[in-house]
Every structure is written in C-alpha cells, then in structure tokens.
Amino acid sequence: GVIAAQNRQRLEKVFTPKxxxxxxxxxxxxxxxLSxxxxxxxxxxxxxxxxxxxxxxxxxxxxxxAEHRHSLGLPATSLAWGMWSEGMAATLDTTALARNKRDGMLGITSTxxxxxxxxxxxxxxxxxxxARLDLTELRARASDGAGIPSILHGVVRPSARRTATAATAPAGQSLAERLAGRTPQERGELLLDLVREQVAAVLGMVNPAAVDLERSFKDMGFDSLTAVELRNRLTEASGARLPATLVFDHPTPAALVELLMDQLRPATAETAEDLSVLEELDRLERAMAGGPAGERADGAQLVLHRLKNLTALWESLHSDGPGDLDLDSVTDDEMFGLIDNELGLS
Incomplete structure (x- = not known):
C-alpha cells in the first residue's frame, strides 16, 4: 500500500521476515x-x-x-534486486508490466x-x-519532464531527440497559461486531450484517442496503484490540487474533464455576461494577431476608431459616477440609442 494506507499490521507483515x-x-x-x-x-x-x-x-x-556491519569490520552484502522475469513477476498483468517498463525496469532472467x-x-x-534498467526509457522520461529517481540523475541524460522536440513547445508555459483566453469549448478539448493522454500512459495504451470517455476507470482495470499514478500525473500536468481518491470520486474520464474545467476556471469574469464579453475580446485579439500583414491603412484606421468607440462605451456603462446607467431598468430603445451615439451612428 501507499504511505497514507500504512498501519501497524501492514508494517509488521513485511518488517518481521525482513x-x-x-x-x-x-x-x-x-x-x-563468517565468510x-x-x-x-x-x-x-x-x-x-x-x-x-x-x-x-x-x-x-x-x-x-549491511553498511553497519561493514563499519564494524564484518562481512555483509545487501543485494537490492530489480524485477525478475520469472517467479512472481510472471504473474503480473499487462498494466503492471507497462508501469514497470515506464519506470525503466526490465526483467532479470535466472541466468x-x-x-x-x-x-x-x-x-x-x-x-x-x-537490476536491468531501460536507459532509453529513462532518458525519454527525463526529457519529457516526467521525473526519474534522483539517484539516477548522474547516469541518465535526456535524449537529444526528445529534447529537440520539447524545444518546440512553449517554454515554461503552464496548463493554466495555455487555457487562458480560450473559449469553454477550446478549454474542454485541451483538457480532454490531457486526460486521455495521461490515462493512456498509465494503462500503457498506444493510442490516447482509444480511451472511452464514458467507461469507468474500474472497468478499464484501474487499481489503487494506477489510480494514484493517474492522480499524480494530472496534478503535475495541471498544477491543480487533486484528491488521492480522484478516480473514485470522478469515475470516468469525462467526469475528470469536468472537474478540471471547474478547478482551472479563469479567476476573472464573475458573471455569465462578463465571461461572454471577455471571450469575444479573446477572439478579437486572436483575429487581430493573425490578420494580414499588409492590411490597408484606411482599414487599420477604421479598426482603431471602432476600438476607441467601444472603449468609451464600456467606460460609460461601468463608470463610478452618479449618472450610472441602470442596465436592469434601461429600455431597448435607450440602449440602442446609447450604442448609436457612442459609435457615431446617430
């Protein structure tokens, strides 16, 4: 069991014979x-x-x-064996074998x-x-930022291929930063890809798209170990504080996506109206950034004029003065008149 699940009985069970x-x-x-x-x-x-x-x-x-006996001048050799390919290891299921392979551990034969x-x-x-270590797998993990045991840092270097690939990704950009400025649909799609990738990695699946969003983690073969691994992976990737009982409280990938959508919701925009305005501004910003480099000067001036008028409109709607417009009581005609006036159409 994991550390949080330990008790006196579990400790005694392995400490007594060991x-x-x-x-x-x-x-x-x-x-x-002794020799x-x-x-x-x-x-x-x-x-x-x-x-x-x-x-x-x-x-x-x-x-x-063993170290203590050596300090006393007594013979001792402690062999910290890695995984064997025979014996108990032969009874491991595909998920456990895939996890060991991701951890860079290969089986030892009797010979x-x-x-x-x-x-x-x-x-x-x-x-x-x-032990037999898969250094290629460990280098790949180091390059992907998945982490390897600190004791191996001196012998494992990130692979050049993975390092070059990682260089094309936004340097140091967190998931929250990648989600910022996106519509709810875009955030959902990004989080869906993240959940599918991590579930596939834990289960050793080659194709993340094959992860069934509505199938329960229990039916997929998750146990306490794989549940903790998925939680740790998602915590590291998202930066969100996720509970140890994550896959039990949210038993499908779709439910996990909903949780992450809620956890990583933008801190701004307290109302639906504010959120829609900010989303439209995000779309406008992306459209401006991706516009033709050679746009005509008169067109650029028109855009600048419209933006100034929209800024003035927003300030008039949200000013702190006594003449604030009551949006709850204003009539449609008054609203349209204000907009026409601000945009110079009246």
Missing amino acids: AEAAWHLHELTQDLN AFILYSSAAGVLGNPGQANYAAANGFLDAL DGLALFDAALCSPEATLVP
Missing part, C-alpha cells in the same frame, strides 16, 4: 568467523516503487544493516541473476543494485 529476521541473524552471528553475510534486499528501497511503502522501508533497513550474484560476491561494496 528487518527483524536480519537483525536477529546479525546479533547471533556477529562473533562468528559471507548476504541479504536479499530490493530496488524498491533504492529507487522507490508505487504502492510498496512498507516493503521499501524494510528493504532499506537491510541495506543499512542473468546468477551472473549478477557471482559478480556481487567479488565486489567490496556493502550494498549493490543488481
């Missing part, structure tokens, strides 16, 4: 002339592994015990494992990590 048993062996044999003291630890304690908080802690104890074991016995180091 940490406590190892400590008893240490105490019972420290005065004997070797070998501990089977796990890469979970070195690199981390989602949903194995107690297991990672117990194995971290084994690594520390490779025996060779790594022999090599470890020849090493003077107290703690070693016999």
Whole structure:
C-alpha cells in the first residue's frame, strides 16, 4: 500500500521476515568467523516503487544493516534486486508490466541473476543494485519532464531527440497559461486531450484517442496503484490540487474533464455576461494577431476608431459616477440609442 494506507499490521507483515529476521541473524552471528553475510534486499528501497511503502522501508533497513556491519569490520552484502522475469513477476498483468517498463525496469532472467550474484560476491561494496534498467526509457522520461529517481540523475541524460522536440513547445508555459483566453469549448478539448493522454500512459495504451470517455476507470482495470499514478500525473500536468481518491470520486474520464474545467476556471469574469464579453475580446485579439500583414491603412484606421468607440462605451456603462446607467431598468430603445451615439451612428 501507499504511505497514507500504512498501519501497524501492514508494517509488521513485511518488517518481521525482513528487518527483524536480519537483525536477529546479525546479533547471533556477529562473533562468528563468517565468510559471507548476504541479504536479499530490493530496488524498491533504492529507487522507490508505487504502492510498496512498507516493503521499501524494510528493504532499506537491510541495506543499512549491511553498511553497519561493514563499519564494524564484518562481512555483509545487501543485494537490492530489480524485477525478475520469472517467479512472481510472471504473474503480473499487462498494466503492471507497462508501469514497470515506464519506470525503466526490465526483467532479470535466472541466468542473468546468477551472473549478477557471482559478480556481487567479488565486489567490496556493502550494498549493490543488481537490476536491468531501460536507459532509453529513462532518458525519454527525463526529457519529457516526467521525473526519474534522483539517484539516477548522474547516469541518465535526456535524449537529444526528445529534447529537440520539447524545444518546440512553449517554454515554461503552464496548463493554466495555455487555457487562458480560450473559449469553454477550446478549454474542454485541451483538457480532454490531457486526460486521455495521461490515462493512456498509465494503462500503457498506444493510442490516447482509444480511451472511452464514458467507461469507468474500474472497468478499464484501474487499481489503487494506477489510480494514484493517474492522480499524480494530472496534478503535475495541471498544477491543480487533486484528491488521492480522484478516480473514485470522478469515475470516468469525462467526469475528470469536468472537474478540471471547474478547478482551472479563469479567476476573472464573475458573471455569465462578463465571461461572454471577455471571450469575444479573446477572439478579437486572436483575429487581430493573425490578420494580414499588409492590411490597408484606411482599414487599420477604421479598426482603431471602432476600438476607441467601444472603449468609451464600456467606460460609460461601468463608470463610478452618479449618472450610472441602470442596465436592469434601461429600455431597448435607450440602449440602442446609447450604442448609436457612442459609435457615431446617430
């Protein structure tokens, strides 16, 4: 389980056979002339592994015990094994295997494992990590900003191909900035793409478009681990504060999009009327920015004149003076007359 789900029983279940048993062996044999003291630890304690908080802690104890014995001049080797391709690993489903692959961990065969074991016995180091790492996948993750364990920063460099691709994206632009100035439909489409991409990444799907918006996460095969991973991915991508129970409270991708639409709603525009005006101004701004470079001078002057008149109209409608126009009681004729006057049409 994850850290928040730990309790005394869960900790005891893994600490008793791991940490406590190892400590008893240490105490019972420290005065004997041993040639070797070998501990089977796990890469979970070195690199981390989602949903194995107690297991990672117990194995971290084994690594520390090996270092402690070395400090006392006693033999010890703690092997923080990576994933094996046989045994329990053979029972993993496709989602779990895809998650391990994204984390850059490949399976070890029995032949490779025996060779790594022999090599470890020849090493003077107290703690070693016999594991197969997919450096290509880890470089890709580093380039995409997905994050890798800090202990690997010295051996994993972002791939040149991914770095070049990332350079074409807006540098440092947050999702909120990408959403700013867009219509509700455009924001919905952008968030829909985001949710589909993250769901597909967690499930190991090649095509994000294949994610069914109305299908429940439970039916897709999500469990507690994949639920936490999706929540973490969306939190990092969106900057929004999302609950750990995200996929249970919002059980479909469509429901997630609605939540993000609400979480990332622009802070301006307190009313529907204000929102529609701002959206129209956003469209106008984009139209002006994308207009023909060689627009005629008289046309540009006409646009400038209209913009000045619209500014004056807005100021007259929202001035702080005693003569404010009451928009709730004004008649249609009075409103049209004001607009005609401001635009110079009367």
